[in-house]
Amino acid sequence: MHSPHPNQEKKSVNQADHTHNECKPSNKDLVQLLAEFVPKSQIIREVFIDSSALKNLPEKLLHHFGQSKVILIADENTWSAGGLAAQNELQKAGYVVEKLLFPANPQPRPTIETARTLSDELRSDNLIPVVVGTGVLNDLVKFAAFKAGKSYCCVPTAASMDGYASAGSVLSDQGFKITHNCAPPKLILIDLDILGAAPSAMSSWGYGDLAGKVPAGGDWIIADSLGLENIDKIAWPLVQGNLRLCLENPEGIRKGEPESLQSLIIGLLLTGLAMEFFGSSRPASGADHQIAHIWEMEHHQFNGQLVSHGACVSIGCLSTMALYEWLLQQPLERFAYNKSNYKTMEDKETEIQCLFREPEIARRALVETKKKHLESGQIEERIDQLKNVWPKLKSRLQNHLLPTTKLKYLLEAANAPIRAYQIGISEEHLKKTIRAARFIRSRYTILDLLDQTGLMDKALSEAQLPL
Ligand SMILES: [Zn+2]
Structure with missing residues (x-):
């Protein structure tokens, strides 16, 4: 690069x-x-x-x-x-x-x-x-x-x-x-x-940004399992190998203790290095950041202030974790694909026009979406592949992801927002954002998996989103 x-x-x-x-x-x-x-x-x-x-x-x-x-x-x-x-x-x-x-x-x-x-x-x-x-x-x-x-x-x-x-x-x-x-x-x-x-809120934003690497790692595991983007031997351990260590003292972050801030800033720096070495933000950014970027593009404000990147990521992280928790309960190895759920590129274009009112944003979203669009024959192959890899993929995800309750506890202890309303996002706004997020990047995440299987609606109604 x-x-x-x-x-x-x-x-x-x-x-x-x-x-x-x-x-x-x-x-x-x-x-x-x-x-x-x-x-x-x-x-x-x-x-x-x-x-x-x-x-x-x-x-x-x-x-x-x-x-x-x-x-x-x-x-x-x-x-x-x-x-x-x-x-x-x-x-x-x-x-x-x-x-x-x-x-x-x-x-x-x-x-x-x-x-x-x-x-x-x-x-x-x-x-x-x-x-x-x-x-x-x-x-x-x-x-x-x-x-x-x-x-x-x-x-x-x-x-x-x-x-x-x-x-x-x-x-x-x-x-x-x-x-x-x-x-x-x-x-x-x-x-x-x-x-x-x-201000301790600012360290909590960094903590939220770092916590987002947990589900972002899940997204990379999915992309790796489907042969779309292999996990990198240098970038992965640099971010994920020390994540739990860097997240282990949220109370210290809240109190501004030097040791805790030091481990947080080093965790954040290692993530930055991983992105440089890998040549893209894949090691550090998945659906959690896509969700955050939507709110950032909306210039989302709460109490008259722009909501920070890290606070947006904190909610993006817990939303993605809720979707993961739901997905891991689904017996995808026996999944029966319903062909009527298939979306053509025209269907997606209509959805994009509806979700993004700004013409330039809609145009860019269309470009990103076209890069990962699958024709109907290809999608059936993708589903077969997913069914085959699911038992192994499921256990890889279970090994990697922290329990959502644990992550929520950590974020709250660090003083990061853990419910969407704390940053002025309603349930409807959150769900609309989760639907929109996959369109702004060609990068494959859990959101694409839910979309391609036709499970997005069910997931959004059943998952324990951080409302
Ligand atoms: Zn970030």
């Missing part, structure tokens, strides 16, 4: 020895894993994590970018969270610092247009872009720096999402949210004090 980076300087992950927060043994394993995999990134040169990492920003920038003017990109909130302190550290060290500040209200929209405008600002020579912020800012700067042909540095201000280390930027293009391939940051500098000072 990326050509090898010309800069062959030594790459490393540093957990500084003088950290004030002793690593728990489990965190040591995670730190080691990160240290093992960062050097395999084609772009990321260093991930530096420490309890007062910001003090090291000047020296780290000098090492990775040389002495140039710095442009700090933040919004009014992230400026107080870390931007101002970053400016002080840099100026003390003799850096000339420019700042580019977005308003906190309204927040900048993650659109390709905004990212292109930003890109023009970053083009000038000898300017090091340093983004101090979270999801949207990170996506905007990642795309803008990539288009401007620049490496950049990322200073996260909350453990709120999985995109810091990923090679994709999720931006809307004419209303349709897609993941654009870009380069991740050259340097990620994580100050655990800043993460700990972030």
